[in-house]
Amino acid sequence: MSLLREEMFEIDRRATEIHKIRPILLMENVALGIFNEINKYDSYTIVCGNGNNGGDGVALARHLLIDKRDVDIFIMGEPQSEELIENLEILRTFTNNIYKLNEEEDLVKLVDSLEVNEVTVDCIFGIGLCRDVRGIFEKVIEEINRHSNYIISIDIPSGVEANTGEVLNTSVIANETMTVYEIKKGMVDNELCGKVTTIYLGVPGL
Numbered sequence: 001m002s003l004l005r006e007e008m009f010e011i012d013r014r015a016t017e018i019h020k021i022r023p024i025l026l027m028e029n030v031a032l033g034i035f036n037e038i039n040k041y042d043s044y045t046i047v048c049g050n051g052n053n054g055g056d057g058v059a060l061a062r063h064l065l066i067d068k069r070d071v072d073i074f075i076m077g078e079p080q081s082e083e084l085i086e087n088l089e090i091l092r093t094f095t096n097n098i099y100k101l102n103e104e105e106d107l108v109k110l111v112d113s114l115e116v117n118e119v120t121v122d123c124i125f126g127i128g129l130c131r132d133v134r135g136i137f138e139k140v141i142e143e144i145n146r147h148s149n150y151i152i153s154i155d156i157p158s159g160v161e162a163n164t165g166e167v168l169n170t171s172v173i174a175n176e177t178m179t180v181y182e183i184k185k186g187m188v189d190n191e192l193c194g195k196v197t198t199i200y201l202g203v204p205g206l
């Protein structure tokens with residue numbers, strides 16, 4: 001089975017509106033599920049966008065830090081999602097290794113981190129990707145592909161359109177993808193995803 005973006009958002013909406021499960025709880029379920037799958041490495045570079053995909057990464061970063069791993073966190077753009085903002089506030093009590101990633105000059109620190117750390121976690125865009133990837137986002141994705149030792153994407157490789165699998169100008173090429181609840185249509189037979197693992201979300205289906 002595979003899902004359209006709209007079906008995933010509907011599952012999410014029902015969980016929140018009918019079952020009163022707050023979005024921050026869903027994000028925590030996802031983060032813990034991914035933590036349990038990937039915590040075998042010592043060091044991580046986590047590259048976050050400004051939506052909920054980024055929020056998953058920030059919540060994951062907290063669990064890795066509590067588990068004594070080395071973690072650098074990069075945040076792109078101005079945080080928009082409430083759950084990302086809340087998780088960032090929590091994360092700041094655990095680490096100072098949180099870096100802005102908005103200008104070309106910020107790429108130096110990113111490349112250094114990608115090369116030093118064992119794993120890159122890609123949480124720039126999930127199913128909310130809605131236009132071509134350009135500018136600093138394009139550059140960051142190119143650096144991730146060029147300099148990472150091993151890439152794990154959260155939900156879907158950033159740059160891949162969730163319904164069609166089309167690459168919107170450029171995309172992360174993942175070794176593995178930890179996808180939320182169920183694979184998305186655009187991930188079916190898509191080599192950009194690498195090995196795919198489904199993460200428990202804790203909500204009923206449609």
Ligand SMILES: NC(=O)C1=CN([C@@H]2O[C@H](COP(=O)(O)OP(=O)(O)OC[C@H]3O[C@@H](n4cnc5c(N)ncnc54)[C@H](O)[C@@H]3O)[C@@H](O)[C@H]2O)[C@H](O)CC1
Binds near residue numbers: 052126
């Ligand atoms: N029930 C669930 O499915 C859950 C999913 N989670 C995670 O949340 C993301 C979807 O989050 P959303 O906030 O809707 O979207 P994104 O984070 O993917 O991105 C939105 C963000 O990015 C901007 N944007 C979109 N395209 C571009 C572009 N080409 N260039 C620049 N910026 C772009 C957009 O404007 C927004 O600001 C899902 O994938 C899961 O990972 C929850 O954590 C748990 C519940």
Ligand SMILES: [K+]
Binds near residue numbers: 123154
């Ligand atoms: K992603």
